Amino acid sequence: MALVRMTSPHAKGNNHTQTIMLWVLGATLPGVLTLTWFFGFGTLINILYASAVALAVEALILWVRKRPIGFFLRDGSALVTAWLLALALPPYAPWWLTLIAVSFAIVFGKQLYGGLGQNPFNPAMLGYVVVLISFPVEMTSWPAWRGIEAVVPDVQATLGLMDGLSRIFLPSGGAIDGWTQATPLDVVKTNSSLTMAELYAAKPVFGQFAGHGWEWVSLAYLLGGAALLYKRIYSWHAPVGMLGALALMSLLFWNGSGSDSNGSPLFHLFSGATMLGAFFIVTDPVSGATSKQGRLIFGAGVGILVYVIRAWGGYPDAVAFAVLLMNLAAPTIDYYSTPRTYGHSKAKRGMGKTD
Template sequence: MALPRITSPHAKGSNRTQRVMLLVAAACAPGALALTWLFGIGTLVNLVWASVVALAVEAAILAARQRPIAFFLKDGSALVTAVLLALALPPYAPWWLTLVAVGFAIVFGKQLYGGLGQNPFNPAMIGYVVVLISFPIEMTSWPKPHTMGAWDGIQQIFGLAALPDGWSQATALDSLKINKSLTMDELWAQNPAFGEFGGKAVEWVNLAFLLGGLFLIYKKVISWHAPLGMLGALFVISLLCWNGSGSDSNGSPLFHLLTGATMLGAFFIVTDPVSGATSNLGRILFGAGVGVLVYIIRTWGGYPDGVAFAVLLMNLCAPTIDYYTRPRTYGHRKPGRGFKLGE
């Protein structure tokens, strides 16, 4: 029996899961360095502790599921989840909070759905939202820039000493949300949480994550569609709802782009290929939905930043977006157009 020789084009690229995950982790380096420079050693401690917890929990679940442990740990997905969570959590979050966040992310956000490629929700955002709802005080305790020493920070993380006086302050998003009397100019001048354009220090962290995101686009690890959709939608809606510098101002477009977890979300969260949309148009719509929801939650919601909630809500919409944005199959006519006789 003769076997037909298949001549269809078969593409083979250099991207592998492990390589992609390592590039994503490497792209987080500018943001991690900026956080460490501004807030001290806490971010590095979080990164190490979160990575250990993620690998240990993943190994335990894989053993319980009778799956090969070394094979799946090498793909780097658990490590990336840990890195994203460590960068999103406050630099001096208690050790047990990081343990809970990473544990929930790996178990309930990833492994219970079957592992890598099966999760409908972003695992890192699952872990973040669990601890944000459960431990709001610890999750909103951000230090003032350049105030925490290395040893004091380690004692704070592991509960070895009481908090030093005045080590934390309300973030710019918190201050803007509760402001009822000061104009934006007065708020900017009197509140130390505000920097040049966005939150003090946080604006530089956002620029660092922007640099890392552009690196991922350059290396073709992610596409530009979802980040552009999110940042564009956030810019447009904040511009339309911006009412100047009065006491009821919701913040300028530049303020929203450079404050909170905007750039981390745009380049490292909404670009998740598993829980997001798949087509290029779908990615733009997915990102745009996240951008609009971030602004709505920041302005009228109960939480100062809404990236995690916005991403999880849009994860629910991803299958519907994919359904209505499916590209036309190669070799097929558009729906509604028949074939003529003889074709």
């Protein structure tokens, strides 16, 4: 009788990378549904299209790299990248935009570094930044939201499925005047004459405390993040670090509610990609910091950078830039945030190299 020889542990938990990825995908669903409700089928089409592109490109690169295709496709990481990217891109973004963003994310953001687990940058954010810099017009064209027709009757709110498809995939689809609107962050950034109260009253884009529609989308992301926290897919450190730092920064530099106001903490927390970033982007373990303390620092760094760029930088939103910048800093954070090991009076930190 041949008995197997294996090293301990012989028992194995039933957690799998695939499970984690599927949970992340599932947690985006509230956000996806809310986005679809407010902005139409664009988001859904984006997600499906991006997923198909991601799987195809990933399979191609795996084939070129002579890696087992099925084994790596099944881990679900390419799908997560595609979904998060699709959520970050404006609904009804033209097909080539999504293609470029997703391909760049998979090929340059992940596979060329050695595949899953080897990428120093968040692939989705890398793809996003590439198209944001290259195609600013398309990237800032957010459609009008459901409910705008009550305020501005001549603007068509959401598109039907077929309209959406044709808008994305047909070359002539992009020219409807007055169809896209500035985002709330944009409005606050460019405003120089109205007080915040006047702004909220004058611009239909604002809702209760942030952007109309966006505030609900953010709440939906928060819900999904809470579920992931509950399932212990990731620890609370990075999201809390980011949200806490952002709230603190916006509190410190609020500047009241006059015309030079930078917006309230609540406005910043529920605008733009804050919640998506806090619960789905900075929690990416591969490109983030390792230890709990490191993740707290990493998240806080993202939060601070997001606010700095929003308030004083050249872009209305900044989650992608902030995340990429902190990705660069993550290895250093790791070296300086190792926890104290059992039996040692204090943690040994730093590079540990004399030269």
